[in-house]
Amino acid sequence: MNFEIRDKKLLLDMIQASIDYYIETGSKQELIFAKVPSDIIDRNFQHIFKEKGIEPRVNDAWINAFPIGHSSMAGHNHIGEVWVYYLSTPENCGEIILVDQNKTITPQEGDLIVVPKGENHKVTENKSQDYRISLAMELIY
Secondary structure, X not given: OEOOOOOHHXXXXXXXXXXXXXHHHOOXXXXXXEEOOXXXXXXXXXXXXXXXXXXXXXXXXXXXXXXXXXXXXXXXXXXXXXXXXXXXXXXXXXXXXXXOOOEEEOOOOOEEEEEOOXXXXXXXXXXXOOOEEEEEEEEEO
């Protein structure tokens, strides 16, 4: 599914503030993230929840900024279903691999990818010159 969210600029500003902080402090943080308030999730995704006929509880929501060279190849899973919305996907920024399904997805800006509950997944290396930025939320229902 591909669509534009209302609060894209707000979310990008939030993660940029985190990126700026790590740069200013000289932190060697590889993956930069920021927590996302539940009202932003409700405002931008409630219509999709209703469309799908679900009433999830948002267990957690965060923005990821993957810098050049970063990956998450160790693989992991979550106790709930994870929805990943891509805010910025520069060329060669990596792919998401759904290990259990043996499926590789190259995300595009505006894509919403659903990772099933318990699905092992990982992200390949960002080979672009910019951040790959996504909003992720873990849903329990």
